Amino acid sequence: MKTVYVNDANQASIICPKCGFTKEIDMTNFKNAQKSLKGKCRCGEVFGFSIEFRKNYRKKVRLAGEYRINRKEKKGEIIVEDLSMNGIRFVNLGLHQISIDDTLEIKFELDNQMRSEINTLVQVVWVKDQMVGAKFSGPKSFKSELGFYLRT
Numbered sequence: 407m408k409t410v411y412v413n414d415a416n417q418a419s420i421i422c423p424k425c426g427f428t429k430e431i432d433m434t435n436f437k438n439a440q441k442s443l444k445g446k447c448r449c450g451e452v453f454g455f456s457i458e459f460r461k462n463y464r465k466k467v468r469l470a471g472e473y474r475i476n477r478k479e480k481k482g483e484i485i486v487e488d489l490s491m492n493g494i495r496f497v498n499l500g501l502h503q504i505s506i507d508d509t510l511e512i513k514f515e516l517d518n519q520m521r522s523e524i525n526t527l528v529q530v531v532w533v534k535d536q537m538v539g540a541k542f543s544g545p546k547s548f549k550s551e552l553g554f555y556l557r558t
């Protein structure tokens with residue numbers, strides 16, 4: 407069975423084995439769906455494929471942490487709600503002055519056995535009320551720990 411990889415934009419390219427027709431499908435709502443799927447092409451071919459989310463795996467979490475805006479000396483408490491290899495989504499627990507493109511220093515602990523501490527720089531991508539989405543922008547010294555954490 408052919409494996410189809412989901413890219414960072416949550417798109418998967420399904421290629422018909424018979425005619426080669428390629429279809430981009432949005433996998434956003436397939437996250438916890440079964441990993442083996444059936445496709446039907448416009449040529450009539452029905453084929454099976456499996457979906458691999460490895461490159462863009464996200465995990466729903468609830469981890470307490472804190473942030474600091476480097477230059478403004480502002481800091482606050484956060485709850486990390488969503489983690490991936492590329493970034494983080496968190497809820498801010500107070501009034502905040504975070505805006506898009508800000509660089510924040512983020513610190514939180516994973517709830518794994520080692521209680522690994524993640525302390526890194528992130529760049530804010532979006533802000534919606536108390537919720538903030540950001541991508542990791544510092545060196546990823548925690549990469550292997552985070553990768554393992556996301557897979558378990």
Ligand SMILES: [Zn+2]
Nearest residue numbers: 422425447449
């Ligand atoms: Zn086809």
